[in-house]
Amino acid sequence: NAGVTQTPKFQVLKTGQSMTLQCAQDMNHNSMYWYRQDPGMGLRLIYYSASEGTTDKGEVPNGYNVSRLNKREFSLRLESAAPSQTSVYFCASSEVGGEGEKLFFGSGTQLSVL
Amino acid sequence: QKEVEQNSGPLSVPEGAIASLNCTYSDRGSQSFFWYRQYSGKSPELIMFIYSNGDKEDGRFTAQLNKASQYVSLLIRDSQPSDSATYLCAVKSGSARQLTFGSGTQLTVLP
Numbered sequence: 001n002a003g004v005t006q007t008p009k010f011q012v013l014k015t016g017q018s019m020t021l022q023c024a025q026d027m028n029h030n031s032m033y034w035y036r037q038d039p040g041m042g043l044r045l046i047y048y049s050a051s052e053g054t055t056d057k058g059e060v061p062n063g064y065n066v067s068r069l070n071k072r073e074f075s076l077r078l079e080s081a082a083p084s085q086t087s088v089y090f091c092a093s094s095e096v097g098g099e100g101e102k103l104f105f106g107s108g109t110q111l112s113v114l
Numbered sequence: 115q116k117e118v119e120q121n122s123g124p125l126s127v128p129e130g131a132i133a134s135l136n137c138t139y140s141d142r143g144s145q146s147f148f149w150y151r152q153y154s155g156k157s158p159e160l161i162m163f164i165y166s167n168g169d170k171e172d173g174r175f176t177a178q179l180n181k182a183s184q185y186v187s188l189l190i191r192d193s194q195p196s197d198s199a200t201y202l203c204a205v206k207s208g209s210a211r212q213l214t215f216g217s218g219t220q221l222t223v224l225p
Contacts (some may be wrong), residue, residue, distance in 0.1 A: 090158075
């Protein structure tokens with residue numbers, strides 16, 4: 001029972017390099033999210049996908065792109081990395097049920113941009 | 115003004131004491147309130163949610179909601195060292211599809 005799987009766990013980039021963070025969930029959830037977490041800032045939403053085929057901007061979308069490849073997978077791409085994108089990135093998926101909406105998080109990606 | 119505010123702490127309590135964590139929010143239309151626990155270096159996990167004014171209890175945890183005063187709190191009774199973590203308050207307004215998180219309160223339970 002893997003839940004939400006993110007790769008890679010750690011990454012170091014140079015300014016201007018590009019990379020894609022991968023995320024997959026096996027819980028058959030419709031909604032998926034990408035958050036970043038910076039010290040003292042809490043979790044901030046970058047992009048989300050309410051269902052397969054749809055994506056929407058969150059609070060801090062600049063410098064990122066996303067792809068909802070299918071119901072399971074939601075990737076985050078940095079086209080030209082900047083030091084300001086140094087952060088911990090979390091992918092999450094959610095279900096809406098009798099107990100309300102629950103977010104399930106992946107284990108996170110620690111990204112450093114030099 | 116941040117939409118969801120928490121005291122960043124650190125908050126220290128002795129083992130066995132009650133830990134009280136507070137959160138205020140600015141959107142009066144907010145309808146759903148969540149508490150996530152995050153251990154150092156780990157991902158957040160949901161521990162409580164509350165929708166209605168009043169108290170909601172789950173084991174050693176009690177969530178309290180006061181919509182008139184726009185605050186939500188989390189009480190942890192009989193605190194244990196294993197409760198040491200950062201607690202994130204999250205709020206969902208009626209019109210929003212996604213949660214807004216506070217910056218978290220770091221709790222340390224001293225043995």
